[in-house]
Amino acid sequence: MRLILRSDVSGVGNKGDVVEVTNGYGRNFLLPRGLAFVATAGAESQAEGMRKSRDVKDAAARQAAEEVAKKLVNSPVTIPARVGAEDKLFGSVTSADVVEAILAQKDVEIDRKQVQLHDPIRTIGTHMVPIKLHANVEFPVTVEVVSDAD
Known part of the structure; x- marks a missing residue:
């Protein structure tokens, strides 16, 4: 079953990732909890936007962490x-x-x-x-x- 993750799921993937999971895991765990939705052609373009947003946030968090590291390292x-x-x-x-x-x-x-x-x-x-x-x-x-x- 192909799903797109709405949030980070440990051991499966991160927000916006298109993942292949077993039918039972997707139907009984990910979908009911709102952690994922079914991957369709239109949804995959939406997932691309989610990945870009995640990457921008990750880059900002990394830059902030590097600034703190410069203050503390020496x-x-x-x-x-x-x-x-x-x-x-x-x-x-x-x-x-x-x-x-x-x-x-x-x-x-x-x-x-x-x-x-x-x-x-x-x-x-x-x-x-x-x-x-x-x-x-x-x-x-x-x-x-x-x-x-x-």
């Missing part, structure tokens, strides 16, 4: 934390702490989910934290964790 972010013996932290520095520090010091608002910190930071020092703002824009931010007694 300037470290400092996070004060309580430190115990052997320079180990009381607690840890999480992605939420990194987002909060970036907002306070660089005046740039990013989402916590965009910070690709796999494990919390548990020691003082300089750490490279990857941030992914867009599918094609990923960059490291230097995070300096310092003792708050300094």
